Amino acid sequence: MNENEKKVIEEIIINTVKKLLVERDCPNRVVLGISNKHMHLTQEDIETLFGKGHTLTNLKDLKQPGQYAAKETVKVIGPKGSFDKVRILGPARPESQIEISLTDARTIGVDAPIHESGKLEGTPGIILEGPCGRIELKKGVMVALRHIHMPLDIAEKLNIKDKDYVSVETEGIRKTIFCNVLARVSEKFDYEMHLDTDEANAAGLNNNDYLKIIPNR
Incomplete structure (x- = not known):
């Protein structure tokens, strides 16, 4: 084990102990x-963008159990601009959803409302472009509450x-x-x-x- 690996392990231990003490006492x-801009996609949309049978690759586990940042990224295209390499979070979900900030929304010309995650009614759509395909979502763009x-x-x-x-x-x-x-x-x-x-x-x-x-x- 090299020095960098030791430092990473020590940092994980310190942060874990600190978290447990805070939750117990305070x-x-x-x-x-x-949260930076990111998206959650259905398996169908993942396969359209990355190819039939494709599944997301876990790049890094997130704090919420079972959630992870995927290696895969997608281009997000709005009426006035676009963002390259927007990260997908896994696993696949029942509905596709893109979460951006108000600044992001203005940059690409999308009137994204502030919504609770998962509540897609009344949200605008957007275009997603991957290495194997392109999708025009009818809804799903929001600023997460x-x-x-x-x-x-x-x-x-x-x-x-x-x-x-x-x-x-x-x-x-x-x-x-x-x-x-x-x-x-x-x-x-x-x-x-x-x-x-x-x-x-x-x-x-x-x-x-x-x-x-x-x-x-």
């Missing part, structure tokens, strides 16, 4: 994950139910309170808050920062 402290993935034990400690809304306070020179943060509660979730790049940059935040939950009364 359950209202949640770690932040910043800020949210927290919350396991059941943490939700019980904080008296928060699935679909409740909370406020979240940050620290630092750009101290901010984010209101209308959706709590998504499930025994399948790891404890993590998601903001998009616009929101995180405006508040001067980084991945793995800890934020304070303020339940709405």
